[in-house]
Amino acid sequence: MAETPYPTTWWTRLDDGRIRCDVCPRACALHEGQTGLCFVRMRAGDQIMLTTYGRSSGFCVDPIEKKPLNHFLPGTSVLSFGTAGCNLACRFCQNWDMSKSREMDTLADAASPEQIAEAASRLGCRSVAFTYNDPVIFMEYAMDAADACRERGLKAVAVTAGYMNAGPRAEFYRHMDAANVDLKAFTDDFYHRICAGRLEPVLDTLEYLKHETAVWLEITNLMIPGLNDAPEETDAMTGWIVEHLGPDVPVHFTAFHPDWKLRDRPPTPAVTLTHAREIALANGIRYAYTGNVHDVVGQSTCCCRCGGVLIERDWYELGAWRLDERGRCGACGEACAGVFDGMPGRWGARRLPVRLRG
Numbered sequence: 308m309a310e311t312p313y314p315t316t317w318w319t320r321l322d323d324g325r326i327r328c329d330v331c332p333r334a335c336a337l338h339e340g341q342t343g344l345c346f347v348r349m350r351a352g353d354q355i356m357l358t359t360y361g362r363s364s365g366f367c368v369d370p371i372e373k374k375p376l377n378h379f380l381p382g383t384s385v386l387s388f389g390t391a392g393c394n395l396a397c398r399f400c401q402n403w404d405m406s407k408s409r410e411m412d413t414l415a416d417a418a419s420p421e422q423i424a425e426a427a428s429r430l431g432c433r434s435v436a437f438t439y440n441d442p443v444i445f446m447e448y449a450m451d452a453a454d455a456c457r458e459r460g461l462k463a464v465a466v467t468a469g470y471m472n473a474g475p476r477a478e479f480y481r482h483m484d485a486a487n488v489d490l491k492a493f494t495d496d497f498y499h500r501i502c503a504g505r506l507e508p509v510l511d512t513l514e515y516l517k518h519e520t521a522v523w524l525e526i527t528n529l530m531i532p533g534l535n536d537a538p539e540e541t542d543a544m545t546g547w548i549v550e551h552l553g554p555d556v557p558v559h560f561t562a563f564h565p566d567w568k569l570r571d572r573p574p575t576p577a578v579t580l581t582h583a584r585e586i587a588l589a590n591g592i593r594y595a596y597t598g599n600v601h602d603v604v605g606q607s608t609c610c611c612r613c614g615g616v617l618i619e620r621d622w623y624e625l626g627a628w629r630l631d632e633r634g635r636c637g638a639c640g641e642a643c644a645g646v647f648d649g650m651p652g653r654w655g656a657r658r659l660p661v662r663l664r665g
């Protein structure tokens with residue numbers, strides 16, 4: 308299948324003749340014909356082009372809780388898709404077949420932004436999620452798809468590592484309604500050694516999203532035994548979140564499964580996640596969750612005032628629902644932080660692969 312280069316704007320011509328991509332902190336400086344570390348932004352025709360515009364690695368209808376977002380239209384379905392490539396190089400990547408692909412034939416489905424929005428609407432989804440690989444690198448495609456969704460009353464969700472420069476970040480998030488940002492660890496050493504990145508730009512993105520946008524924000528921390536699961540690190544991370552973002556940003560501690568280049572680590576024990584959740588709650592985080600394990604208590608939403616269960620979850624299946632129509636606790640009236648729309652959706656735990664016809 309032929310590539311579909313799409314002109315981009317976030318780049319700078321350097322004195323030495325190279326062109327620097329300004330989308331993310333990697334600042335790839337490219338000669339004609341070269342691609343950046345993400346493989347999908349390429350210097351061609353004396354500018355930087357996106358080579359994956361209009362091409363997807365596949366579509367699937369998921370529960371919104373799977374992104375994970377627990378406080379954004381709970382129980383509704385989301386049309387998920389991604390492209391190829393990534394601007395980080397995480398050794399534990401769980402989607403490496405797409406994120407590390409240099410093969411454009413990974414991108415099986417051609418889909419215009421309008422086709423994506425139309426499919427999401429037809430399938431009864433409330434939102435579209437840019438996921439599987441990081442939408443930072445295909446921001447032009449994601450923004451156009453988000454706009455097409457908004458025209459149909461659908462929301463747009465970014466699942467991202469937050470590794471992005473300030474200018475393109477501001478443009479990108481004007482088009483988004485919710486984000487789950489993967490805070491991979493709380494040490495620069497981890498970002499450097501395991502992801503070939505840096506921590507500081509990610510913290511900048513979190514503060515930007517919380518304080519300068521209306522985007523609904525949740526955070527995921529994938530806990531890898533021996534690498535980023537020390538209680539002291541979780542304590543420092545959640546302390547920083549409360550101090551810099553406030554207590555209302557939900558945090559998901561999720562289990563690692565050996566993958567990609569990181570196969571010498573065991574899966575995360577459930578007790579590690581439970582302990583991390585306890586540390587977060589003790590530090591003042593109001594909504595802390597465990598993920599990728601079966602844990603009804605750790606995955607249900609409780610009222611931050613009276614402690615009663617507001618939304619019960621069994622994996623991605625919702626049980627008891629005790630929020631009123633305005634998202635307040637049915638027992639004590641305290642508001643639950645999030646985006647709620649009356650009664651919960653009824654999608655359940657299903658995962659439905661979808662093929663879009665061009």
Ligand code: SF4
Nearest residue numbers: 328331334335343345
């Ligand atoms: S988006 Fe891609 S090409 Fe641009 S700086 Fe980041 S890794 Fe390099």
